[in-house]
Amino acid sequence: MLPVIVFTPGEPAGIGPDLAIMISQQAWPAAIVVCADKNLLQARAEQLELPITIQEYKGHRPTTPSPAGTILVEHIPTAVAAVAGQLNVANGQYVVETLTRASQGNLSGEFDAVVTGPVHKGIINDAGIAFSGHTEFFANQANRNDVVMMLATEGLRVALVTTHIPLAYVTKAITPERLTQIITILHHDLVNKFAEVNPKILVCGLNPHAGENGHLGREEIEVIEPVLEQLREQGINLIGPLPADTLFQPKYLDDAAAVVAMYHDQGLPVLKYKGFGNAVNITLGLPFIRTSVDHGTALDMAGSGDINSGSCLLAINTAIDMVRASHNE
Ligand SMILES: NC(=O)C1=CN([C@@H]2O[C@H](COP(=O)(O)OP(=O)(O)OC[C@H]3O[C@@H](n4cnc5c(N)ncnc54)[C@H](O)[C@@H]3O)[C@@H](O)[C@H]2O)C=CC1
Numbered sequence: 152m153l154p155v156i157v158f159t160p161g162e163p164a165g166i167g168p169d170l171a172i173m174i175s176q177q178a179w180p181a182a183i184v185v186c187a188d189k190n191l192l193q194a195r196a197e198q199l200e201l202p203i204t205i206q207e208y209k210g211h212r213p214t215t216p217s218p219a220g221t222i223l224v225e226h227i228p229t230a231v232a233a234v235a236g237q238l239n240v241a242n243g244q245y246v247v248e249t250l251t252r253a254s255q256g257n258l259s260g261e262f263d264a265v266v267t268g269p270v271h272k273g274i275i276n277d278a279g280i281a282f283s284g285h286t287e288f289f290a291n292q293a294n295r296n297d298v299v300m301m302l303a304t305e306g307l308r309v310a311l312v313t314t315h316i317p318l319a320y321v322t323k324a325i326t327p328e329r330l331t332q333i334i335t336i337l338h339h340d341l342v343n344k345f346a347e348v349n350p351k352i353l354v355c356g357l358n359p360h361a362g363e364n365g366h367l368g369r370e371e372i373e374v375i376e377p378v379l380e381q382l383r384e385q386g387i388n389l390i391g392p393l394p395a396d397t398l399f400q401p402k403y404l405d406d407a408a409a410v411v412a413m414y415h416d417q418g419l420p421v422l423k424y425k426g427f428g429n430a431v432n433i434t435l436g437l438p439f440i441r442t443s444v445d446h447g448t449a450l451d452m453a454g455s456g457d458i459n460s461g462s463c464l465l466a467i468n469t470a471i472d473m474v475r476a477s478h479n480e
Protein backbone atom coordinates (compact mmCIF):
# COMPACT_ATOMS: atom_id res chain seq x y z
CA MET A 152 0.00 0.00 0.00
CA LEU A 153 1.05 3.59 -0.58
CA PRO A 154 1.34 5.45 2.75
CA VAL A 155 -0.37 8.83 2.68
CA ILE A 156 1.29 11.17 5.14
CA VAL A 157 0.05 14.61 6.13
CA PHE A 158 2.75 17.11 7.09
CA THR A 159 1.98 20.19 9.14
CA PRO A 160 4.79 22.79 8.96
CA GLY A 161 3.58 24.46 12.17
CA GLU A 162 4.56 28.04 12.98
CA PRO A 163 4.58 29.98 9.67
CA ALA A 164 7.38 32.32 10.80
CA GLY A 165 9.61 29.41 11.82
CA ILE A 166 11.56 26.83 9.86
CA GLY A 167 8.56 24.54 9.27
CA PRO A 168 7.76 26.03 5.82
CA ASP A 169 11.46 25.72 4.91
CA LEU A 170 11.30 22.04 5.87
CA ALA A 171 8.20 21.53 3.71
CA ILE A 172 10.09 22.94 0.72
CA MET A 173 13.26 21.01 1.50
CA ILE A 174 11.59 17.61 1.91
CA SER A 175 9.78 18.17 -1.38
CA GLN A 176 13.07 18.38 -3.26
CA GLN A 177 13.28 14.59 -3.12
CA ALA A 178 11.01 11.77 -4.28
CA TRP A 179 9.28 9.74 -1.55
CA PRO A 180 7.97 6.17 -1.34
CA ALA A 181 4.77 7.75 0.02
CA ALA A 182 2.35 10.53 -0.84
CA ILE A 183 2.88 13.61 1.28
CA VAL A 184 0.12 16.17 1.69
CA VAL A 185 1.22 19.46 3.28
CA CYS A 186 -1.40 21.30 5.33
CA ALA A 187 -0.41 24.94 4.99
CA ASP A 188 -0.91 28.24 3.17
CA LYS A 189 0.17 27.70 -0.45
CA ASN A 190 1.27 31.34 -0.81
CA LEU A 191 3.47 31.01 2.25
CA LEU A 192 5.15 27.94 0.75
CA GLN A 193 5.64 29.67 -2.61
CA ALA A 194 7.15 32.74 -0.95
CA ARG A 195 9.47 30.67 1.27
CA ALA A 196 10.59 28.60 -1.72
CA GLU A 197 11.51 31.82 -3.54
CA GLN A 198 13.34 33.10 -0.47
CA LEU A 199 15.29 29.83 -0.30
CA GLU A 200 15.77 29.84 -4.09
CA LEU A 201 14.54 26.27 -4.29
CA PRO A 202 12.39 25.17 -7.25
CA ILE A 203 8.91 23.96 -6.40
CA THR A 204 5.66 23.18 -8.20
CA ILE A 205 2.62 23.54 -5.98
CA GLN A 206 -0.40 21.33 -6.61
CA GLU A 207 -3.58 21.75 -4.62
CA TYR A 208 -4.89 18.72 -2.76
CA LYS A 209 -8.57 18.25 -3.53
CA GLY A 210 -9.38 15.68 -0.87
CA HIS A 211 -8.90 12.64 -3.09
CA ARG A 212 -6.55 10.12 -1.55
CA PRO A 213 -3.37 10.16 -3.67
CA THR A 214 -2.52 6.96 -5.51
CA THR A 215 0.99 7.89 -6.62
CA PRO A 216 4.05 8.73 -4.50
CA SER A 217 5.28 12.31 -4.20
CA PRO A 218 7.83 13.07 -6.93
CA ALA A 219 10.84 15.34 -6.45
CA GLY A 220 10.11 19.03 -6.92
CA THR A 221 6.34 18.92 -6.37
CA ILE A 222 4.40 19.72 -3.25
CA LEU A 223 0.80 18.66 -2.74
CA VAL A 224 -0.88 21.28 -0.58
CA GLU A 225 -4.11 21.34 1.36
CA HIS A 226 -4.47 25.13 1.29
CA ILE A 227 -5.27 26.68 4.64
CA PRO A 228 -4.76 30.45 4.49
CA THR A 229 -2.81 32.35 7.12
CA ALA A 230 -4.60 35.40 8.55
CA VAL A 231 -1.72 37.66 7.52
CA ALA A 232 1.31 37.02 5.33
CA ALA A 233 4.02 35.41 7.45
CA VAL A 234 7.49 36.92 7.63
CA ALA A 235 10.33 34.48 8.32
CA GLY A 236 11.59 34.97 11.85
CA GLN A 237 8.80 37.29 13.00
CA LEU A 238 6.02 35.79 15.09
CA ASN A 239 2.58 37.27 14.49
CA VAL A 240 -0.18 36.55 16.97
CA ALA A 241 -2.74 36.88 14.16
CA ASN A 242 -1.57 33.54 12.76
CA GLY A 243 -2.02 31.53 15.98
CA GLN A 244 -5.45 30.31 14.89
CA TYR A 245 -4.06 29.27 11.49
CA VAL A 246 -1.57 26.89 13.14
CA VAL A 247 -4.33 25.24 15.15
CA GLU A 248 -6.49 24.93 12.00
CA THR A 249 -3.71 23.02 10.22
CA LEU A 250 -3.39 20.63 13.17
CA THR A 251 -7.15 20.16 13.42
CA ARG A 252 -7.37 19.35 9.71
CA ALA A 253 -4.52 16.85 10.03
CA SER A 254 -5.95 15.08 13.06
CA GLN A 255 -9.44 14.90 11.54
CA GLY A 256 -7.94 13.45 8.37
CA ASN A 257 -6.14 10.82 10.43
CA LEU A 258 -9.16 9.97 12.55
CA SER A 259 -11.29 9.51 9.41
CA GLY A 260 -8.69 7.33 7.66
CA GLU A 261 -8.05 9.88 4.90
CA PHE A 262 -4.37 9.96 5.95
CA ASP A 263 -2.25 7.14 7.41
CA ALA A 264 -0.05 9.29 9.64
CA VAL A 265 0.72 12.86 10.61
CA VAL A 266 4.21 14.33 10.76
CA THR A 267 4.45 17.67 12.49
CA GLY A 268 6.88 20.53 12.08
CA PRO A 269 7.52 22.83 15.04
CA VAL A 270 4.90 25.10 16.55
CA HIS A 271 5.49 28.05 18.84
CA LYS A 272 3.41 27.23 21.88
CA GLY A 273 3.70 30.73 23.32
CA ILE A 274 2.28 32.62 20.33
CA ILE A 275 -0.71 30.24 20.10
CA ASN A 276 -1.49 30.98 23.75
CA ASP A 277 -0.96 34.70 23.12
CA ALA A 278 -3.66 34.34 20.44
CA GLY A 279 -6.05 33.26 23.20
CA ILE A 280 -5.96 29.54 22.45
CA ALA A 281 -5.00 27.22 25.30
CA PHE A 282 -2.30 25.01 23.81
CA SER A 283 0.54 23.17 25.54
CA GLY A 284 1.85 20.99 22.70
CA HIS A 285 0.99 18.71 19.78
CA THR A 286 1.02 15.68 22.07
CA GLU A 287 -1.72 17.05 24.29
CA PHE A 288 -3.60 18.57 21.34
CA PHE A 289 -3.82 15.29 19.42
CA ALA A 290 -4.69 13.37 22.60
CA ASN A 291 -7.57 15.78 23.11
CA GLN A 292 -8.73 15.52 19.49
CA ALA A 293 -8.72 11.73 19.80
CA ASN A 294 -10.36 11.72 23.25
CA ARG A 295 -7.41 9.94 24.85
CA ASN A 296 -6.53 10.78 28.45
CA ASP A 297 -3.05 9.34 28.50
CA VAL A 298 -0.68 9.26 25.57
CA VAL A 299 3.09 8.97 25.72
CA MET A 300 5.68 11.38 24.35
CA MET A 301 8.68 9.33 23.31
CA LEU A 302 11.77 10.72 21.60
CA ALA A 303 14.14 8.33 19.88
CA THR A 304 17.60 8.56 18.40
CA GLU A 305 20.16 5.90 17.51
CA GLY A 306 20.72 3.89 20.70
CA LEU A 307 18.33 5.75 22.99
CA ARG A 308 14.58 6.11 23.47
CA VAL A 309 13.19 8.37 26.20
CA ALA A 310 9.51 8.37 27.20
CA LEU A 311 8.05 10.99 29.53
CA VAL A 312 5.60 10.57 32.40
CA THR A 313 4.73 14.28 32.39
CA THR A 314 5.07 16.57 29.38
CA HIS A 315 4.34 20.28 29.11
CA ILE A 316 3.47 21.37 32.61
CA PRO A 317 5.25 23.73 34.99
CA LEU A 318 7.89 22.01 37.10
CA ALA A 319 5.96 22.99 40.22
CA TYR A 320 3.09 20.68 39.15
CA VAL A 321 5.19 17.65 38.28
CA THR A 322 5.16 15.89 41.64
CA LYS A 323 1.37 15.91 41.92
CA ALA A 324 0.99 14.79 38.29
CA ILE A 325 2.98 11.60 38.89
CA THR A 326 0.12 9.53 40.21
CA PRO A 327 0.08 5.71 40.38
CA GLU A 328 -2.63 5.74 37.69
CA ARG A 329 -0.67 7.93 35.28
CA LEU A 330 2.60 6.09 35.81
CA THR A 331 0.85 2.76 35.26
CA GLN A 332 -0.76 4.02 32.05
CA ILE A 333 2.43 5.49 30.63
CA ILE A 334 4.50 2.36 31.25
CA THR A 335 1.73 0.07 30.01
CA ILE A 336 1.37 2.03 26.73
CA LEU A 337 5.14 2.22 26.29
CA HIS A 338 5.60 -1.51 26.86
CA HIS A 339 2.71 -2.37 24.54
CA ASP A 340 4.07 -0.23 21.71
CA LEU A 341 7.69 -1.34 22.14
CA VAL A 342 6.47 -4.91 21.63
CA ASN A 343 3.83 -4.31 18.99
CA LYS A 344 5.18 -1.37 16.98
CA PHE A 345 8.93 -1.63 17.47
CA ALA A 346 9.28 -5.43 17.54
CA GLU A 347 11.07 -5.50 20.89
CA VAL A 348 10.98 -8.88 22.65
CA ASN A 349 10.57 -8.61 26.43
CA PRO A 350 11.85 -5.01 26.34
CA LYS A 351 13.88 -3.86 29.31
CA ILE A 352 12.60 -0.48 30.47
CA LEU A 353 14.68 1.71 32.79
CA VAL A 354 12.71 4.02 35.07
CA CYS A 355 14.19 7.22 36.51
CA GLY A 356 13.46 8.32 40.03
CA LEU A 357 11.98 11.77 40.54
CA ASN A 358 14.25 13.08 43.29
CA PRO A 359 18.03 13.43 43.40
CA HIS A 360 19.60 9.97 43.87
CA ALA A 361 16.12 8.48 43.44
CA GLY A 362 15.21 9.84 46.86
CA GLU A 363 18.22 8.44 48.76
CA ASN A 364 16.07 5.94 50.69
CA GLY A 365 13.47 8.60 51.43
CA HIS A 366 15.88 11.21 52.78
CA LEU A 367 15.65 13.34 49.61
CA GLY A 368 11.98 12.77 48.80
CA ARG A 369 9.44 10.00 49.25
CA GLU A 370 7.81 9.72 45.78
CA GLU A 371 10.02 6.76 44.88
CA ILE A 372 8.90 4.82 47.97
CA GLU A 373 5.27 5.89 47.97
CA VAL A 374 4.43 5.98 44.24
CA ILE A 375 7.08 4.73 41.85
CA GLU A 376 8.27 1.50 43.52
CA PRO A 377 4.76 0.13 44.21
CA VAL A 378 3.72 0.79 40.58
CA LEU A 379 6.85 -0.88 39.21
CA GLU A 380 6.32 -3.88 41.51
CA GLN A 381 2.74 -4.28 40.32
CA LEU A 382 3.73 -4.02 36.65
CA ARG A 383 6.59 -6.50 37.14
CA GLU A 384 4.01 -8.98 38.39
CA GLN A 385 2.28 -8.53 35.02
CA GLY A 386 5.51 -9.52 33.29
CA ILE A 387 6.93 -6.12 32.32
CA ASN A 388 10.71 -6.01 32.55
CA LEU A 389 11.32 -2.89 34.63
CA ILE A 390 14.52 -1.65 36.27
CA GLY A 391 14.35 1.18 38.76
CA PRO A 392 13.69 3.66 40.04
CA LEU A 393 17.28 4.55 39.19
CA PRO A 394 18.96 7.90 39.90
CA ALA A 395 18.60 9.91 36.69
CA ASP A 396 22.08 11.36 36.97
CA THR A 397 23.78 7.95 36.76
CA LEU A 398 21.30 5.99 34.63
CA PHE A 399 22.38 7.43 31.26
CA GLN A 400 25.54 5.36 30.78
CA PRO A 401 26.23 2.34 28.56
CA LYS A 402 26.21 -0.10 31.49
CA TYR A 403 22.47 0.47 31.87
CA LEU A 404 21.50 1.65 28.40
CA ASP A 405 23.19 -0.96 26.21
CA ASP A 406 20.50 -3.63 26.60
CA ALA A 407 17.60 -1.31 27.44
CA ALA A 408 14.74 -0.64 25.01
CA ALA A 409 13.70 2.66 26.58
CA VAL A 410 14.09 5.00 29.52
CA VAL A 411 11.12 6.46 31.36
CA ALA A 412 11.84 9.99 32.59
CA MET A 413 9.55 11.64 35.10
CA TYR A 414 9.52 15.05 33.44
CA HIS A 415 10.46 16.86 30.21
CA ASP A 416 13.84 18.29 31.21
CA GLN A 417 14.96 15.18 33.04
CA GLY A 418 15.08 13.08 29.89
CA LEU A 419 15.10 15.29 26.82
CA PRO A 420 18.37 17.18 27.34
CA VAL A 421 20.22 13.85 27.39
CA LEU A 422 18.38 12.62 24.29
CA LYS A 423 19.02 15.87 22.42
CA TYR A 424 22.66 15.98 23.47
CA LYS A 425 23.08 12.52 21.99
CA GLY A 426 21.06 13.01 18.83
CA PHE A 427 19.81 16.56 18.15
CA GLY A 428 19.01 16.77 14.45
CA ASN A 429 18.82 13.01 14.20
CA ALA A 430 16.00 12.25 16.60
CA VAL A 431 12.28 11.77 16.19
CA ASN A 432 9.41 12.49 18.53
CA ILE A 433 6.70 9.81 18.45
CA THR A 434 3.35 9.96 20.22
CA LEU A 435 2.32 6.54 21.53
CA GLY A 436 -1.23 5.66 22.53
CA LEU A 437 -3.05 7.68 19.86
CA PRO A 438 -5.45 5.93 17.49
CA PHE A 439 -3.23 7.16 14.63
CA ILE A 440 0.47 7.45 13.88
CA ARG A 441 2.13 10.73 14.74
CA THR A 442 5.80 11.61 14.51
CA SER A 443 7.55 14.95 14.75
CA VAL A 444 10.82 16.80 14.54
CA ASP A 445 13.08 16.95 17.61
CA HIS A 446 13.59 20.71 17.43
CA GLY A 447 11.61 23.91 17.79
CA THR A 448 10.73 26.78 15.50
CA ALA A 449 14.33 28.09 15.19
CA LEU A 450 13.03 31.56 14.31
CA ASP A 451 16.60 32.81 13.95
CA MET A 452 17.17 30.34 11.08
CA ALA A 453 13.88 30.65 9.16
CA GLY A 454 14.42 31.52 5.52
CA SER A 455 18.21 31.26 5.88
CA GLY A 456 18.66 28.17 3.74
CA ASP A 457 21.07 26.88 6.35
CA ILE A 458 18.97 24.55 8.46
CA ASN A 459 19.38 20.88 9.26
CA SER A 460 16.47 18.84 7.89
CA GLY A 461 17.74 15.55 9.37
CA SER A 462 15.13 15.23 12.08
CA CYS A 463 12.30 16.03 9.66
CA LEU A 464 13.52 13.38 7.21
CA LEU A 465 13.76 10.89 10.06
CA ALA A 466 10.26 11.80 11.27
CA ILE A 467 8.80 11.14 7.81
CA ASN A 468 10.74 7.92 7.29
CA THR A 469 9.72 6.70 10.75
CA ALA A 470 6.07 7.45 9.98
CA ILE A 471 6.32 5.56 6.68
CA ASP A 472 7.91 2.56 8.45
CA MET A 473 5.22 2.63 11.13
CA VAL A 474 2.44 2.76 8.54
CA ARG A 475 3.94 -0.19 6.71
CA ALA A 476 4.44 -2.13 9.96
CA SER A 477 0.82 -1.52 10.88
CA HIS A 478 -0.13 -3.20 7.59
CA ASN A 479 2.32 -6.05 8.29
CA GLU A 480 4.47 -5.09 5.29
N1 LIG B 1 7.97 19.93 17.84
C1 LIG B 1 7.66 21.13 18.27
O1 LIG B 1 6.63 21.68 17.92
C2 LIG B 1 8.61 21.85 19.17
C3 LIG B 1 8.40 23.18 19.38
N2 LIG B 1 9.25 23.88 20.19
C4 LIG B 1 8.97 25.31 20.29
O2 LIG B 1 9.97 26.02 19.58
C5 LIG B 1 10.11 27.31 20.15
C6 LIG B 1 11.56 27.69 20.22
O3 LIG B 1 12.21 26.79 21.10
P1 LIG B 1 13.76 26.76 21.38
O4 LIG B 1 13.93 26.25 22.75
O5 LIG B 1 14.37 28.06 21.00
O6 LIG B 1 14.31 25.58 20.47
P2 LIG B 1 14.70 25.52 18.93
O7 LIG B 1 14.90 24.08 18.63
O8 LIG B 1 13.74 26.26 18.10
O9 LIG B 1 16.10 26.29 18.81
C7 LIG B 1 17.22 25.97 19.63
C8 LIG B 1 18.50 26.28 18.83
O10 LIG B 1 18.69 25.27 17.85
C9 LIG B 1 18.72 25.83 16.53
N3 LIG B 1 17.98 24.90 15.66
C10 LIG B 1 16.81 24.27 15.95
N4 LIG B 1 16.44 23.51 14.94
C11 LIG B 1 17.36 23.65 13.98
C12 LIG B 1 17.52 23.09 12.67
N5 LIG B 1 16.65 22.21 12.16
N6 LIG B 1 18.60 23.45 11.94
C13 LIG B 1 19.50 24.32 12.44
N7 LIG B 1 19.40 24.87 13.67
C14 LIG B 1 18.34 24.54 14.43
C15 LIG B 1 18.05 27.20 16.65
O11 LIG B 1 18.50 28.06 15.64
C16 LIG B 1 18.44 27.60 18.06
O12 LIG B 1 19.73 28.15 18.04
C17 LIG B 1 9.38 27.28 21.49
O13 LIG B 1 8.21 28.02 21.37
C18 LIG B 1 9.02 25.81 21.70
O14 LIG B 1 7.76 25.64 22.30
C19 LIG B 1 10.31 23.30 20.80
C20 LIG B 1 10.55 21.97 20.62
C21 LIG B 1 9.71 21.14 19.80
Ligand SMILES: NCC(=O)COP(=O)(O)O
Nearest residue numbers: 284285286287419432443
Ligand atom coordinates in the same frame (compact mmCIF):
# COMPACT_ATOMS: atom_id res chain seq x y z
N1 LIG C 1 10.45 19.13 23.54
C1 LIG C 1 9.50 18.39 22.80
C2 LIG C 1 8.37 19.23 22.45
O1 LIG C 1 8.18 20.28 23.00
C3 LIG C 1 7.47 18.75 21.39
O2 LIG C 1 6.23 18.59 21.93
P1 LIG C 1 4.96 18.31 21.02
O3 LIG C 1 4.58 19.62 20.44
O4 LIG C 1 5.36 17.30 20.03
O5 LIG C 1 3.96 17.82 22.00
